[in-house]
Amino acid sequence: MKFDSFADFIDMGGYGFFVWLAYGVTFGCLGILILHSLSQKKKVLTEIAKKMTREDRLKESRGKKS
Incomplete structure (x- = not known):
């Protein structure tokens, strides 16, 4: 379709x-x-970063108890 002017377009x-x-x-x-x-x-x-941080803290606390 061809338009004659921008207004027609x-x-x-x-x-x-x-x-x-x-x-x-x-x-x-x-x-x-x-x-x-x-x-x-x-x-x-x-949420992934929070979960990884939480898991690292749990590992550290378990390592200190042993």
Whole structure:
């Protein structure tokens, strides 16, 4: 489909609102998904670090008792 001007491109033959809304919703959802995934990754890595520290402290305390 060829557009004569940039305004025609934005209008998309009268369906511009729906086309651009679909793009907006799609990229908005992808952005939210990426941010949520990064947040969850940070939480998981923090929990793993805490667990490793806790296990190291337990090993040290068991070594001192023997």
